Amino acid sequence: MWPFSAKSDTSLRGQAQKLLDLLTERPDLDPVDVGFSLAATRTSFERRAVVLGTDRAELVRGLSAVA
Numbered sequence: 001m002w003p004f005s006a007k008s009d010t011s012l013r014g015q016a017q018k019l020l021d022l023l024t025e026r027p028d029l030d031p032v033d034v035g036f037s038l039a040a041t042r043t044s045f046e047r048r049a050v051v052l053g054t055d056r057a058e059l060v061r062g063l064s065a066v067a
Helices: 009-025 031-041 056-066
Strands: 002-006 047-051
Touching: 002 009, 002 031, 002 056, 009 031, 009 047, 009 056, 047 056
Parallel strands: none
Antiparallel strands: 002 047
């Protein structure tokens, strides 16, 4: 689970794109660790989204759909 938020719909799509870029540029990152960090360390804003996936391919599809 990758939760993220932003102050506007445009910014939310931008956050999804940033996470998508991170996922594709850093194959060494553990998706579980990223999901935990997103949930535990980020501020929650008005616009929110959650991408669910059991592997990188599912996360890529979910982030692409939001972006």
